[in-house]
Amino acid sequence: MHESAAAKKLLAATLPLMRTPPVNLGVICDCLKVEVYAMPCEAFGAAFSHCGGRRCLLVNSRLPQGRFRFSIAHELGHFLLRHRPLAYIGEKRSPAIEKEADAFASELLLPEDFLRADAARFTVPDLARRYKVSRQALEIRMKNLKF
Template sequence: MSRGLIYLDYNKIVTATIEVFRKCDIHSFPIDCEALLKHYGYRLFSYKELRDRNPELYSLSLGYSEDAFRSGASKIVAYNSDRPRGRIRFSLMHELGHHVLGHTGLSNQNEKEANAFASHILAPRMAIHYSGCKNANDVARLFDMSFEAADNAFIDYRRWHRNVVIYKMSTVDKAMYAHFYNKEQKCFVWSIHRCDFCGRILYNSSEPRCTICVLPSIPKKTHIYYHDFDENDRILQRQHLKWLYDF
């Protein structure tokens, strides 16, 4: 291997994300970045808050990065709140990556690994697949990422997808699948949330409301049609799932 070439162990990175999903009981996207850091014992401050609370650490953080800063000893993560939301989320998960991967000291290798970790924990390639994302815009919307981060994730998703089609799922892929497999729904679940109108639990829906609440009041007969539609959707989903997993 030539000097300066950085080799990324994707299995190690993805395994680390699965560990976090298990420990923090994550079963839905987009993830709550702040909650994950708190789970690992970190307190979160904006650079402005840190400036007032801990000027010493603040001046240290400025020399470190304009985006985010982590002190493992003080268990503090500070971030630049002037950055766009997607970039903040990526920076926070980058810092979690350093913690989870046990990095000490600064190196290009550590930075690359933390970036890969952030990308994979925000948008696991398998979740991109099952959520049916067709492009980077879909990824940005469903996984709450910047367009740039979503674009990189989508390009990498296609690489991953080609590999799965040719070589089938790896051991790590199967561990990811097992974590997000929902026994009641009998499929890979990438999103669980309540309809913001009727409160019904929605699985794998990118809409804030269920199909009934999103429409103006409709006669009962049409209701049955929509029920059938849901059922068809679910069958399609299972066929899709079979294609990827059963081999």
């Protein structure tokens, strides 16, 4: 499935549960039956694994909030876009695959409908706080949406 279609489908199922930003990744992970484990780790930002039939997402708890959330959304992208799981932590995927997961994360954390309504009312730093994303992630999304 294309990353945009996958993000839209997930948002259609979960956005009615959240009337305002930020997108609630806890609800989304619950819906997908993904268990999230945050732990301090220097070796990686986040990683998805299928452990004994369970869907586990490990994320580095030392990341700043925006990157923490983006890393979770990025890994959900790998999972939902059916990218091959990594054989080991630190294995490199192709840049094209990483780009797809980034695009998915961007669309998931910054839903176009929410952002369109908010863009005129808030400054960029306020929007970044409102959506709990990094300023960089917000600016990339706004550029892609041609705001």
